[in-house]
Amino acid sequence: xxxxxxxxxxxxxxxxxxxxxxxxxxxxxxxxxxxxxxxxxxxxxxxxxxxxxxxxxxxxxxxxxxxxxxxxxxxxxxxxxxxxxxxxxxxxxxxxxxxxxxxxxxxxxxxxx
Amino acid sequence: xxxxxxxxxxxxxxxxxxxxxxxxxxxxxxxxxxxxxxxxxxxxxxxxxxxxxxxxxxxxxxxxxxxxxxxxxxxxxxxxxxxxxxxxxxxxxxxxxxxxxxxxxxxxxxxxxxxxx
Numbered sequence: 001x002x003x004x005x006x007x008x009x010x011x012x013x014x015x016x017x018x019x020x021x022x023x024x025x026x027x028x029x030x031x032x033x034x035x036x037x038x039x040x041x042x043x044x045x046x047x048x049x050x051x052x053x054x055x056x057x058x059x060x061x062x063x064x065x066x067x068x069x070x071x072x073x074x075x076x077x078x079x080x081x082x083x084x085x086x087x088x089x090x091x092x093x094x095x096x097x098x099x100x101x102x103x104x105x106x107x108x109x110x111x112x113x
Numbered sequence: 114x115x116x117x118x119x120x121x122x123x124x125x126x127x128x129x130x131x132x133x134x135x136x137x138x139x140x141x142x143x144x145x146x147x148x149x150x151x152x153x154x155x156x157x158x159x160x161x162x163x164x165x166x167x168x169x170x171x172x173x174x175x176x177x178x179x180x181x182x183x184x185x186x187x188x189x190x191x192x193x194x195x196x197x198x199x200x201x202x203x204x205x206x207x208x209x210x211x212x213x214x215x216x217x218x219x220x221x222x223x224x225x226x227x228x229x230x
Contacts, residue, residue, distance in 0.1 A: 009153070032215050043117075043203060043221035044156075051216070090155060094215060099144070099163055100171060101219065105155040 002027040002095045004104035012110045019081040021089050021107045023074045029096030033074040035065055038088040038106075047089075050074060061085070081111045114139050119204050119222035126194040126229045134189040134225050136204030143208040144217070145187040146171070147179065149200040150224075156203065162187055194229045201226050 005024045013019050025031055033050035048059025055067045065076045074091060091104040120135045138145065146161035148171075158171030162181040176198060178190040187206075191198060202225045207217040 004155075006155075034218065036219075036221075043223050044205075044219075045221070046218040049216060049218060096215065099169070100158055100161060101146070102158070102172075103148070103156040105153060 002093055002098060002100070002102050004091050004093050004102055006089075006091055006104035006107045008107050009105075010108045010110065012112065013081050015083050015111050015113050016080050019076075019078040019085065019109065019111070021076040021091075021109060023076065023091030023104060025072050025074065025091070025093040027093055027095035028098070031072075031074075032094040032096070033065075033067065034092040034094075034101070035059065035063070035074075035076050036090045036092060036103075038090065040087075044090065047076070081109075083111050083113050085109060086111045116140065117204055117206055117220050117222035119202075119225050121225060122223065124225060124227050126191075126227065128194060128196060128229060130194050132191055132194065134191075134202055134204075134227075136187045136189065136222060137185050138187075138204075138206040138220070139185065140206060140220065141184060142206035142220070143184065145181070145204065145206045146219075147177070147187070147189045148203045148205065149173065149198075150203060151200050159189065159202075191227075196229050199227060199229045 003026045035047040036044040038044045057065045094101045117138045143164045147159040148156040157173045160179040162168045204222040205219040207219040
């Protein structure tokens with residue numbers, strides 16, 4: 001069975017500092033990896049996805065993610081966080097043998113001014 | 114395009130009542146799914162469909178039914194509501210022929226907040 005772990009419930013950073021949100025996964029076959037963001041009382045919005053061959057993926061709003069096959073990780077990063085980045089972030093994975101998309105529990109990011 | 118729409122936005126039910134959460138998309142997406150979101154548990158997949166006439170169970174299907182008679186609509190039925198079904202429900206759709214199914218991003222509806230008393 002496939003699964004996603006986001007080991008940190010909360011991440012707090014100061015504005016202008018780098019932001020990292022961690023994600024590890026377990027799937028059968030090749031992984032299809034995604035990051036989504038949820039602002040209060042809203043649905044989820046797509047940030048970025050892993051594309052085979054590109055270990056560093058660039059996405060919306062200045063976010064990027066680093067794929068590490070040996071560590072089965074797909075950490076989300078932003079070099080300089082903004083207060084407006086404060087939200088709930090979800091990592092998701094789909095295995096190449098499965099239609100289902102599995103989500104992690106989510107990480108709440110708070111960026112203080 | 115309206116994207117993914119869900120109705121109602123809010124609903125309060127009594128234990129034992131039944132109801133249908135509506136979901137529609139106008140993007141001609143083949144894949145549609147229902148999730149529930151509970152604090153600390155992320156999104157859990159209830160049911161999904163890879164095309165009209167085809168549905169399958171997700172992680173937490175008990176107490177829910179779905180059908181997919183058209184590409185556009187994917188209603189979720191609660192057969193006999195229980196307090197454990199109090200949650201926020203999200204419908205999502207995806208599949209871009211350009212991207213390929215497995216790599217497609219999902220588009221989410223705004224959610225339905227359900228309370229079962």
